[in-house]
Each structure stands twice: as C-alpha cells, then as structure tokens.
Amino acid sequence: MQNIITYLTLFFTVLVMQAQTETTTVNADAAPTKYQQGMQKAFQLWQDDKSWEAANVFERIATAEPDNWLPPYYVAQINVINSFTEKDGTKLKAQLDKAQNFINDATAISKDNPDLLVLQAQLYTAWIVFDGQQYGMTYSAKASELYNKALALAPNNPRMILSKAEWDMGGAKYFGQSVEPYCKDIQRAIDLFATFKPAGEFYPTYGEERAKQVQAESCK
Amino acid sequence: MKISVITFLTLFLPFFFFGQNPVSGTVTDNSGVPIIGANVYLDGAYDGASSDVNGKFSFETSETGTQTLIISYVSFEPYKLTDDVSKMQNLKITLRDDVNSLETVTISAGSFSAGDNSKISVLKPLDIVTTASALGDFVGALQTLPGTTTVAEDGRLFVRGGDASETQIFIDGIRVFTPYSPTTDNIPTRGRYSPFLFDGITFSTGGYSAEYGQALSSVLLLNTIDEPAQEKTDIAIMSVGGGLGHTEKWEKSSLSLNASYINLAPYIAILPDRNDWQKPFETASGEAVFRQKIGNGLLKIYGAFDTSNFALTQEDVNQSEGVHFKLNNQNFYTNASYSEVLNEGWTIFGGGSYTYGNTKVGIDEAEIKDVENSAHLKLKLKKRFSNRFKLDFGAEQFVTGFNENYDEPNFAVKLGFNNNISAAFTEADIIFSRKMALKLGVRGEYSELFKELTVSPRASFAYKTGKHSQLSLAYGDFFQQPENEVLKFTNDLEAQHTQHYIMNYQYAANNRIFRAEIYKKQYSNLVTYNEAIPDVNSVFTNSGDGYAQGLDLFWRDNESIKNVDYWVSYSYLDTERKYKNFPFEATPSFANTHNLSVVAKYWISDWKSQIGFSYQYGSGRTYTDLNEPGFLQKKTRGYNSLSLNWAYLLSQQKILYFSINNAFAFKNVNGYQYANTPDSNGNFARRELRPAADQFFFVGFFWTISDDKKDNQLDNL
Numbered sequence: 015m016q017n018i019i020t021y022l023t024l025f026f027t028v029l030v031m032q033a034q035t036e037t038t039t040v041n042a043d044a045a046p047t048k049y050q051q052g053m054q055k056a057f058q059l060w061q062d063d064k065s066w067e068a069a070n071v072f073e074r075i076a077t078a079e080p081d082n083w084l085p086p087y088y089v090a091q092i093n094v095i096n097s098f099t100e101k102d103g104t105k106l107k108a109q110l111d112k113a114q115n116f117i118n119d120a121t122a123i124s125k126d127n128p129d130l131l132v133l134q135a136q137l138y139t140a141w142i143v144f145d146g147q148q149y150g151m152t153y154s155a156k157a158s159e160l161y162n163k164a165l166a167l168a169p170n171n172p173r174m175i176l177s178k179a180e181w182d183m184g185g186a187k188y189f190g191q192s193v194e195p196y197c198k199d200i201q202r203a204i205d206l207f208a209t210f211k212p213a214g215e216f217y218p219t220y221g222e223e224r225a226k227q228v229q230a231e232s233c234k
Numbered sequence: 235m236k237i238s239v240i241t242f243l244t245l246f247l248p249f250f251f252f253g254q255n256p257v258s259g260t261v262t263d264n265s266g267v268p269i270i271g272a273n274v275y276l277d278g279a280y281d282g283a284s285s286d287v288n289g290k291f292s293f294e295t296s297e298t299g300t301q302t303l304i305i306s307y308v309s310f311e312p313y314k315l316t317d318d319v320s321k322m323q324n325l326k327i328t329l330r331d332d333v334n335s336l337e338t339v340t341i342s343a344g345s346f347s348a349g350d351n352s353k354i355s356v357l358k359p360l361d362i363v364t365t366a367s368a369l370g371d372f373v374g375a376l377q378t379l380p381g382t383t384t385v386a387e388d389g390r391l392f393v394r395g396g397d398a399s400e401t402q403i404f405i406d407g408i409r410v411f412t413p414y415s416p417t418t419d420n421i422p423t424r425g426r427y428s429p430f431l432f433d434g435i436t437f438s439t440g441g442y443s444a445e446y447g448q449a450l451s452s453v454l455l456l457n458t459i460d461e462p463a464q465e466k467t468d469i470a471i472m473s474v475g476g477g478l479g480h481t482e483k484w485e486k487s488s489l490s491l492n493a494s495y496i497n498l499a500p501y502i503a504i505l506p507d508r509n510d511w512q513k514p515f516e517t518a519s520g521e522a523v524f525r526q527k528i529g530n531g532l533l534k535i536y537g538a539f540d541t542s543n544f545a546l547t548q549e550d551v552n553q554s555e556g557v558h559f560k561l562n563n564q565n566f567y568t569n570a571s572y573s574e575v576l577n578e579g580w581t582i583f584g585g586g587s588y589t590y591g592n593t594k595v596g597i598d599e600a601e602i603k604d605v606e607n608s609a610h611l612k613l614k615l616k617k618r619f620s621n622r623f624k625l626d627f628g629a630e631q632f633v634t635g636f637n638e639n640y641d642e643p644n645f646a647v648k649l650g651f652n653n654n655i656s657a658a659f660t661e662a663d664i665i666f667s668r669k670m671a672l673k674l675g676v677r678g679e680y681s682e683l684f685k686e687l688t689v690s691p692r693a694s695f696a697y698k699t700g701k702h703s704q705l706s707l708a709y710g711d712f713f714q715q716p717e718n719e720v721l722k723f724t725n726d727l728e729a730q731h732t733q734h735y736i737m738n739y740q741y742a743a744n745n746r747i748f749r750a751e752i753y754k755k756q757y758s759n760l761v762t763y764n765e766a767i768p769d770v771n772s773v774f775t776n777s778g779d780g781y782a783q784g785l786d787l788f789w790r791d792n793e794s795i796k797n798v799d800y801w802v803s804y805s806y807l808d809t810e811r812k813y814k815n816f817p818f819e820a821t822p823s824f825a826n827t828h829n830l831s832v833v834a835k836y837w838i839s840d841w842k843s844q845i846g847f848s849y850q851y852g853s854g855r856t857y858t859d860l861n862e863p864g865f866l867q868k869k870t871r872g873y874n875s876l877s878l879n880w881a882y883l884l885s886q887q888k889i890l891y892f893s894i895n896n897a898f899a900f901k902n903v904n905g906y907q908y909a910n911t912p913d914s915n916g917n918f919a920r921r922e923l924r925p926a927a928d929q930f931f932f933v934g935f936f937w938t939i940s941d942d943k944k945d946n947q948l949d950n951l
Contacts, residue, residue, distance in 0.1 A: 070271070073273050074275040074279075109308060111334070189886045191886070
C-alpha cells in the first residue's frame with residue numbers, strides 16, 4: 015500500500031500545480047462578468063499558495079451560481095488535495111466530509127460527469143492514504159469502479175485515460191507486476207492532450223505534464 | 235451642478251453609489267479564540283472575505299436591504315444572520331462546534347463497532363476475516379474481544395457470565411432467530427452467515443439501545459452492504475469444500491449471490507479425530523442480497539438457505555459402545571427492509587424477517603423432529619430535530635411457532651407452543667456539546683404467552699475527559715423469554731430479567747485504542763427446574779437469580795511497530811447464578827475467571843504475505859466432581875490455543891491461504907463426564923471432554939475475477 019500512497023501523493027502535488035495554470039484562460043473580448051472575476055480571483059489565490067482562501071471564494075461563487083458545477087467541484091478538489099498531507103484524523107474527516115458534500119452538490123447539477131467521478135475516486139484514495147488497513151479494501155474497489163466508469167463515459171478524454179492508467183499502474187507496481195501494458199495508454203493520453211480543448215471556460219485541464227512525467231519515470 | 239452629478243451617478247452608476255456598504259466583524263469559537271480563514275459572505279452574492287489571523291473580516295458590498303450573511307468554517311456549524319446590510323458592521327460572531335465532528339464524544343459503554351466510518355472502530359472490517367483463530371467466522375473474531383468467554387467446544391458467544399442464548403443477532407436491524415447451525419456436544423458451531431455480505435458490525439456486551447430486546451446479555455448487529463463496489467466473481471477452493479460468489483450491478487440495483495459447499499469427509503479420512511463419523515459434516519448453503527434504490531429510499535432483500543447433515547458415534551462414559559447421534563437440518567431465513575429519508579429530518583425504516591428451521595436429530599433410538607417458524611416485523615421512525623437532538627421511536631412484533639415430535643420405541647410425545655411478543659420503544663439522543671452526550675430510552679414488551687407486560691428503561695451518558703479520552707456510563711433493564719427448550723414444556727412462567735451497570739473509559743489517538751470497562755449485572759427471574767434434563771413432568775419456576783461483575787481491558791496498537799497491527803484483550807469475570815437445576819448459586823461451567831486474547835498481524839511486503847497470530851487463554855472452568863461433596867466445586871486446568879495463518883498473494887487476484895489452529899497442540903480439557911452410577915468401589919468413573927481434534931489445518935485458494943483485475947478475497951478470509 016505504501017507505494018500507492020507515495021505515488022498518489024506525487025500525483026496530487028503535480029495536479030495542484032497544473033490546476034492553477036487555469037488562470038490564463040480568460041475571455042479577453044468582453045468585460046469580465048462577476049463570475050469570471052470571481053473565478054479568476056480564486057485561481058489567482060490558489061496559484062499564490064492560498065488554497066483555503068481560494069476554496070472560500072469558490073464556495074461563495076457556488077452559492078451565487080447554483081446551476082454551475084465548477085465552483086463546488088473546485089471547493090471539493092482543494093479539500094481533497096489538502097487532505098493528502100493532513101495527518102490529523104479529525105481535520106481530515108472534516109475536510110473530506112466537506113469535499114463529499116460539494117461533490118454531491120456538483121453531481122446534482124451535472125450527472126455522469128467524468129471529472130466528478132475521478133474526483134470522487136481521489137477522495138476515496140485520500141481515505142486509503144490516511145488508513146489503508148481500514149479503508150483500503152472497500153474504497154480501492156470503489157475507486158476502481160469510478161475510474162472505469164469515467165473512462166467509459168469519456169473514452170477519448172486524455173485525463174480519464176491517464177487517471178485510470180495511473181491507478182492501474184499503482185496496483186501493478188504494488189504487486190510487483192509490469193507496468194508496461196499501461197504505457198500505451200499513457201502515450202495515447204499524451205497524444206490526445208496535444209489537441210485537447212476543455213469543454214468550456216474554467217473547465218479542468220490538468221494532466222498533460224503529469225502524463226509526460228509518468229512516461230519518463232515508468233515507460234522507457 | 236452638484237445635484238446633477240449625483241443624479242447622473244445615481245442613474246447610471248448605481249454600482250459606485252451603493253457599492254460602499256461595509257460589512258465587518260470578528261469570528262471566534264465559543265472560548266473566544268479567533269477563527270482564521272472562516273468564509274464570510276452574503277448568500278447568493280459574490281461578496282465576501284476570509285477572516286484574518288485575528289479572526290477579523292471586512293468587505294464591501296453593492297447589495298442593499300435585507301441580506302443573509304453566512305459564516306462557515308470546517309468543523310463548525312455554519313452561522314447565518316439575516317438583517318439589513320447597513321447593520322452588518324463590527325459584528326461579534328461566535329461559531330458553535332459542529333457536533334458531527336470526529337471530536338464529539340460518542341457513547342461507547344458496552345459496545346464495539348467494526349465499520350468504515352464509525353467514529354472509533356475497535357475492529358476493522360478486515361479483522362473479521364484475517365484473525366488467525368477465526369477461520370472466516372465473524373463470531374470467531376468477536377471471541378477475541380474482552381467480555382467474551384472461551385468456551386471452545388461450543389463456538390457461540392458467551393458474554394459476561396451469560397450463556398449463549400442471552401446474545402441475540404440482528405441483520406439490518408431485524409432479528410435472526412436461528413443464527414447458528416445446530417451441532418452436537420463438543421463440536422463447535424459456526425455462524426451461518428458469511429462475512430462477505432456485511433460491511434458493518436456492532437457488538438454490544440451490555441447496556442444497549444432500547445431498540446433491541448429479548449437479549450439478557452448482548453446484541454450483535456450486522457449490516458449488509460448497501461451498495462457493492464463493483465461486479466465480480468469469487469471462486470474459492472478449500473481443503474474442506476468450495477465456494478462461488480457473484481455480484482452483478484445495474485443502474486439502481488444490485489444482486490450478490492454466494493454459494494458454498496463444505497464436506498469434512500476427505501479431511502477426516504486423512505486426519506481422523508476422536509469421533510467415529512458415519513457421515514462426516516456436510517453442508518450446502520446459498521445466500522443472496524438484492525438491493526434496489528427507489529427515489530430516496532433503499533430496499534434490501536436478504537435470503538439465506540442452508541442444509542447440513544452428519545452422523546457420528548461419540549464416546550460416552552455410560553455406554554461402552556458410545557452414543558450414536560445424527561442430525562439433519564434445513565434452515566431458511568429471509569429478511570427485507572426498506573429505509574427512506576423523508577422531508578424535514580424524518581427517516582422511516584420498515585422491515586421483516588421470516589425463519590424456517592427444520593431439524594431432525596437421532597440420538598440412539600430416539601428420533602426428535604423440531605420445526606420452528608418465526609417472524610419479526612418492525613417499523614421505526616427517526617426525527618432529527620437538529621444535529622443535537624434526535625428522537626427514534628418504533629414498534630415491533632415477534633412471532634414464533636415451535637413444534638417438536640419426540641419418538642422412542644416405547645414412548646412418543648408432541649410438544650409445541652406459539653410465542654407472540656409485541657414491543658414498542660422510543661429513544662432520544664441529546665448532544666449537549668462536543669463534550670457531553672446523553673441517550674435515554676424506554677422499551678415496553680407484552681408477551682401473549684405469559685400475559686405479561688415488561689418495561690425496560692435504558693440510559694447512557696458520555697463525557698469527554700480530554701482531547702482523546704472519554705468516560706461513558708450506561709444503565710439498562712433487559713428482559714428475555716426462556717428458551718424453546720423450556721417453553722415447549724410450559725408457559726406458566728415470566729420473562730427473565732437482568733440489570734446492567736457499566737462504566738467505560740476510552741482513550742484513542744494515533745492508531746492506538748485503550749478501553750477499560752467495569753460492569754455489574756444483576757440477574758433475577760431466571761428459570762429453574764427440578765431435573766437434570768427437563769421434561770413434561772418437570773416443575774418450572776422463575777425463582778433463579780445471580781450476578782456477574784468484572785473488568786474488561788482492550789488495547790490495540792497499529793502504530794508502534796512497523797507493519798504490525800496487534801490487540802490484547804483481557805477479561806476478569808466474577809459470576810454466580812442459580813438457574814436450571816442448580817441446587818444453589820454457583821459459577822456455571824461456561825464462565826471462567828480470566829480470559830486473555832492476543833492477536834497480531836504482520837504484513838511482509840517483500841513476500842506479499844500477511845502472517846497472522848492469535849493466542850487465547852482461558853482459566854479453568856467449573857465442573858462437578860461426583861466423588862466429592864459439592865456442586866460445580868472443581869475447576870479444569872486452563873485452556874491454551876495458538877493459531878497461525880498465512881495469506882500469500884500469488885497475484886493481484888489470487889490468494890493462497892494456510893492456517894493451523896492450536897499450532898502447538900496444547901492438550902485442552904473442556905470438562906468431565908461422570909458415570910451415572912458408581913462402580914463397585916463406590917467411585918464414579920469419569921471421562922475427559924476433549925476437543926474432537928486438537929488441531930485443525932486449512933488450505934484454500936481464492937480467485938477473484940473482476941473488471942479492474944485488482945480486487946481480491948483477502949477480505950473474505
């Protein structure tokens with residue numbers, strides 16, 4: 015289990031860095047709306063390493079934009095990411111409960127959304143990292159199923175391909191098996207990232223750098 | 235000119251004009267400590283700020299008129315203030331602790347829980363199946379917890395001086411009437427239900443909720459999995475049989491099936507034991523769980539069928555040729571429940587179970603045929619008034635029909651009874667703060683058979699004594715009808731009664747748990763009769779009584795030694811009772827003074843193996859030495875057993891599993907059987923009651939086939 019943990023912690027560190035490159039996608043033509051201003055402000059705070067303040071801004075936007083899944087998605091994502099380094103069980107539970115509530119809110123707005131499924135899988139992973147003995151068995155099965163489902167919903171989304179491949183590689187490494195079968199998936203993700211266009215403004219775009227890093231580390 | 239500028243601004247740039255409404259204040263917790271990073275904002279607007287290092291916040295808003303200000307921070311209850319924006323200045327806001335937090339005190343007196351998200355789990359789901367001595371039987375794993383007594387030849391749960399019938403088992407809140415496969419003397423039984431289908435277990439050794447009745451000592455609550463993680467097929471090939479499981483999922487429903495076949499014939503052919511088996515133990519069983527989501531509700535239907543048979547001749551001191559015993563049992567259990575979260579904090583739960591048990595037993599010439607039909611219906615409503623106050627209430631009905639035909643060459647009799655019990659209960663959960671919680675309940679039961687009404691109050695209280703420690707107290711009155719073995723002869727009795735007083739201290743931090751519990755149990759109205767084995771002519775009364783008191787200690791540590799998880803349980807028990815045909819109060823043979831369990835698991839990454847170790851010690855148990863005056867006046871020597879297991883992961887989905895029970899082959903004596911009549915010297919001959927086999931070996935291969943190629947059956951072992 016330890017290998018998977020180190021692995022995923024690494025993955026999330028990179029994820030944070032990439033989620034923040036988001037800020038550059040601004041519609042320059044029209045005067046920014048309150049929503050755009052708010053989102054930009056939040057991403058700016060996140061980039062400035064003030065992730066909790068960023069989460070607060072996303073949370074405010076979520077109350078003002080009850081039909082948009084992105085603000086609750088980012089509130090949840092920040093809580094999940096910060097949980098990977100949290101050692102205090104009480105805080106961890108509070109953060110993950112909060113993240114779960116926001117994932118539930120976002121899912122109510124946008125059903126069968128592969129990005130939300132992957133985030134849910136990452137939330138389970140945070141529990142596994144915290145206490146593998148207690149949560150490992152049940153939550154890793156649930157996470158696996160979510161990665162499968164996300165990929166089935168978006169078979170050509172490079173982020174889904176990468177997420178599932180990385181999860182499977184973590185398992186294979188843990189059991190001392192070859193990760194080689196998954197390298198073609200990583201290559202495919204990299205190819206698709208080259209032409210990947212997010213579905214809309216402020217949509218998640220992370221993953222390309224991570225895919226290249228995985229390829230360099232595990233697929234010679 | 236001045237005026238027109240203002241008019242202009244008012245008309246065209248209301249933003250500038252009204253954009254100056256300041257909102258400001260300070261956020262603290264209830265002890266006055268500033269809260270840093272709280273989110274302060276107007277509901278539905280973009281305007282807001284985070285509180286700074288001094289808990290101060292300020293921002294400006296273009297909103298006017300009546301608005302709702304929300305202040306939220308993780309692990310505190312959100313605060314809402316609805317007022318005119320102009321008045322939202324220099325606010326002093328105190329956030330209340332969110333009592334849903336992990337830090338909130340929990341009532342832990344008397345109960346152990348194993349589950350995913352319970353606040354403090356003494357056992358983890360995996361433990362049920364990776365404890366070396368348990369051999370996949372959840373009851374076996376629970377026997378390593380304090381409060382239980384080692385009665386190795388029986389296999390059931392004996393809790394705090396109570397006999398096995400004093401523990402009741404519930405699946406999804408609905409009673410299981412025949413939880414154990416019937417067996418004969420000196421052959422331990424196993425729980426009927428596979429741990430595979432359950433994800434939450436609560437084992438209460440006393441002082442439990444008013445929701446549960448008809449148990450003098452203990453309740454064991456098993457919850458079936460709400461939603462299985464994924465589709466998969468499990469194959470098990472074992473030295474004693476085989477098993478097959480499959481889970482199928484659909485959009486809103488899922489079905490899990492599990493079938494197994496056990497036959498001890500090959501094992502006994504290779505490793506004969508002390509019994510002379512004509513037909514070694516054979517059992518076939520099937521279980522199914524179907525789950526369907528209906529709106530906000532969940533319907534679960536569980537069904538289990540099993541059939542088992544065996545025939546053997548057991549040594550007997552009174553019969554040189556031995557006693558011939560054969561048994562054939564069919565058991566069917568089904569349980570359906572529906573729960574739904576309604577509006578305004580209401581939750582409804584309704585369910586029912588039906589049990590059919592058919593047992594044919596042959597002892598030498600006698601043929602005994604028992605048929606039991608039992609049902610349980612339950613309706614429960616829960617109202618959540620706030621996070622701090624919840625109320626449960628419900629009603630239930632138990633129906634049991636029991637018939638027995640007893641046939642001997644020169645004698646035959648038909649016995650039977652119908653036992654209907656109606657019950658109602660209510661319970662309030664009050665959380666005063668994170669430090670203090672109280673649970674108050676009352677339960678009323680009416681027995682149609684006895685025309686008797688019983689009322690049992692229950693109360694428990696918990697107080698947090700430090701960041702990681704807490705103290706709990708519990709009190710309760712418990713009633714239980716006598717067993718079928720008595721009711722089939724008479725209905726001129728009353729319910730048996732106990733009172734529990736429990737004090738529990740718990741410390742939990744950094745993957746270490748320490749629990750200490752002292753208790754006192756007072757028994758009254760126990761059933762007595764005037765013959766060793768009751769029959770139609772026996773005289774039954776409710777004049778028995780007794781007590782049990784003791785100390786239970788538990789320590790679990792998953793932190794100090796790398797890759798090692800271990801726990802130690804110790805129980806001290808002092809108990810005496812007068813019941814059955816006891817001439818006076820005495821310590822029954824199933825109760826011993828000291829019990830110790832040590833369980834350890836070691837994960838060796840390089841070997842992809844988990845090695846398990848489990849040691850159990852029970853001090854001597856009482857028996858009556860007929861050659862000396864007295865009753866239950868002697869004690870056997872202590873019981874020792876050390877079990878080992880090894881789970882080896884061949885690949886992600888294939889596991890090889892070995893286990894040995896009593897690896898050092900300690901010679902254990904569970905008691906003595908004395909001759910009915912003395913020999914020519916006036917001595918009663920006796921025979922040691924030894925386990926049928928000193929050791930048990932098990933080899934299994936478990937293979938899981940699932941889409942993700944990752945799941946395995948480690949959690950089934």
